Amino acid sequence: MRLHLTVGATRPGTRGRNATIAAFVVLAAMVPAGAVVAADQSVDVSLPYTCTLPSGEVDAAVRVSASLPARVEVGEAIRATDVETSVELSEEAVKKLTEKEGGAVSAATRLTVDVAQGDSTAQALWRGSANPQPVPATGPLTLTTTGDVPTVTGQDDGDLTFTAGALGVDLALTGTTPDSDPAPLTLECTPGKDAAALLATVGVGDDPGGPDGSPTASSTASPSGTPGRDEGTTGDGQDKDAPEVADRPAAEADARPAAPPCKYDDGYPAGPMSLNAYVAGYANVRKQNAAALIPPFCTMLEQGSPEFEPYPDWSGGVIRQHSTGDLYNNGRKESMPFKATFLTFRFMPAEATMVLEQAGPLTVDSLGATDFVFTSTDTYIRVPLVLRVIKLEVDGTPLNVGPTCRTSGSLKSPEPDSAKFPGDHLVLHGRGEQNSGEPATGYQLLSGGPLTGEVTIPAFRGCSNAGENLDRLFTAAVSGSGNYIKQMQGQTCYAVAEVPNPDECTEDRQPLKVPVPER
Template sequence: MTGPRTAVRRTARSRARAAAIAAFVVLAATVPAAAGASGTQKVDVTLPYACLFPSGKHTAEVQVSASLPERVATGEPIEPEDVTTDVTLPEAAVADLTKLGAAEARAATRLTVGVTQGEAGAEATWRGDSASTALPAEGALTLTATGDVPTVTGRSTGRLTMKAQDFSLDLALTKADGGAADPATVTVDCALADDAPDQGRLAAVAVGDDGGDPGTPSGSPSGSPSGTPSSSGTPGPTEEDPEGGKDGKGGRDGRDAKDNVAPKVDAPGGTAPRAAAPTCKYDEKYPAGPMSLNSYLTGYSNVNKLDGAALIPPFCALITQGEPEFVFFPDFSGATITQHSTGDLYNGQRRQTPPFEATFLTFDFTPTTATMVLEQAGPMTIDSHGTTDFVFTSTDTYVRAPLVLRVTSLKVNGTRLDVGSKCRTKSSLTSPEPEPAKFPGDHLILHGRGEQVTGEPATGYLLLSGGPMTGKVTVPAFTGCGTADGENLDRLLTASVSGPDNYVKQMQGQTCYVSADELNPDECTDDAQPLKVPVAER
């Protein structure tokens, strides 16, 4: 970012590689190796889910199919293959979408899979995308989603079990003329029905020599509902071990209790450990150009009125980098550098973040959970200004984006309040603008400052290597919240959330230069997505 593509770009990238700028997020460390893998088992499970559609709760069927190994070595990644999710929406739910003016729907699915081994557990997210499918005039609608899913690695010997948990789908809606419906997207959250067969069990894989028969139902783990170990670290009693592993050595089968730790969840393919993140790649709607970058961002946004912060999980930005412009000092002792770039949020061909949840104590005692989406309402610009003496370079970058906050669902003290399909802020989130004449209109502003000494890693924020950006934002009043025959919730949300001076801190990861003749394996996955997923910081 501090020089032309032909020179400084490559220098900055080599420094970024040497500095190992972005951190990896994994659920656990690697484990020792043991015996090899055996045959393959087929998964084909149909599960009932209770889903919240605009008209209310309906039952949807979710069929999950995949191929998994029957047995793996301890420490060998378990990679689900040929994963397909068929979601069948009932006729009443299809009618809801039709009422919004939709003629076709495309789904992005998220299935939470609980992974347990012994008393320890972790979660993996199986994501998929479907083709755009016409809504039937009557009857149910089935959407078929496919996609890569994370690998899972057991950290000790013993059976590893996978069970389906919560399920969500983001429906991108289009009208018959090809335009977007209003709203353009509908998020549907689903919970596994109480009568789901075998509590949503998908498969079991034997890990190591004594992993047991994967076809035999695993014993019920004791401890917390999340599958984490008890505070003592000692397994509780089960049918197989009524003494709860009290063999005098602190663990079952003579193993020490420290072996009772969570499985490790890695990125799809298991080749590049990274946190769960949505797809971030250029496509036919957003084709890559000669200066195209992509990157993940994540962070926190305070909500002053609720004395809390909302975590915005990793989301994708597609960036078109501008050419830097140099103005040399009269004595050629240095130069100023300016650069203007543009960008778009990206989620399933929509300029928005994936849905994210936040739970607060409204009025200091009532737990309130909101599912929200940030929608880009206009051009996003990235303007950098710096100075260099050709040894030390400092750069200030301002990201400006008009973002509307949309609320898709709301629960107060466990009770769902119907916010309708058009609940959003009246205008974009706003920040104090230092140059209002040059940058008119409502928009959020994030500022990042980076410094670099030639030959040393950069510190702070640079467009290419990422880093922290901060700002303050005003949340406008809400509108459209509630239904025609229900309670108007505009004032409740406005009173609870809207207001000024909410601190925001976002972390951008290392960019992937997708337009390079050859993708940099330290920056990009094989399919031109960002390799590095940043970790949110407060």
């Protein structure tokens, strides 16, 4: 069984339901942030909750604020942004939390959000955390948490609703002295009986109110109950108080390292999930006991949909994702030219200018495993690459090598699955790990990171100077096995976002992050 990142039917049984929720959280991390439609409605809902303490029940005022799109296309990912959850506990409740005055409290919240579209339902967990703050001697205590939340995708036309459900509040209390820390507490809270817990409604697909299917100014009601038009909106139907995307600061633009163009155009049009990213690194030439610096070059990627396959007992599952891509240099599928200086045969200095030419499909296959707390992902990038020499200087003297000087075939890496991936090609491997609620480490397709591999450089052919065959010279000096490669991929830019993410893209939709090569 495979579960796509969509609003799916609710499964019977607590364990299956909880695993489905966790699958939403895990898979959401694999969807590009830029793919989430820009927010154009603001959520600000205050709700009465009842929380259970060891000493009894207490009332709490809970406020949830966020930004969400008003309408998306079928299949577009939706993520609530700028999410805040505030929990106000009365003075009476604070006294029940700790009998001693003073100290501080840290909080983490877990808000269950019910997502529904027609007869399909699912649940998402909106997590948040807050820094420690003093416990007041008198008066109420307000705890405000923030955090990222998983995406949800509607697969059919029709409104998709977000409704607040149960809330868990984990409290870590500290006393005035190290030995006076009260025990941690968890408050289990439920909405009041008559609470209107609807947070937001997001239209999915064509808007029946518009003559051409486009959203109308009055089609979306504010979740707080106020009309979504007139004083609260602009003429195009968007909430005038919705946060605007700030322009990238000039200082940040000036700080961006020089890099070749990396932009989709008429010659290389973007697809629905198109990403672009820079890659840079080093490649060893073992025979020369040296490394060649490969400066930043552009890659175009088309991200595939992640799929989740649960274990039979729903204790975790496997995540698979297949994507494709190309090297890109001004319309050609190749790297930027790069130079390498060697002492040929250990005494003759030689500087070669080379490019890596793509000779077949570039694929990106990720395989992850998760227990819904810890997730590890192994990504393999495979691409056949031919090494071409375009210029050579020996001891400072130019040596014409002809227009066809290149390896006789693709660079070849050890292939962990040769039956499925036959033929010669480069294989780069990246591993990423992530604990729930913490930033990922290592390599992820979207955020980038280190990719490593080992290649055999084939014999050269087509190299000649004034009729003299230089193939054997290049082969003897460069070709061979055991050549280590380390490449750094930068943060991807979601190139077709309606509003490019200023933390990931330049204004003209090129990757903002240019990676620094590492050995």
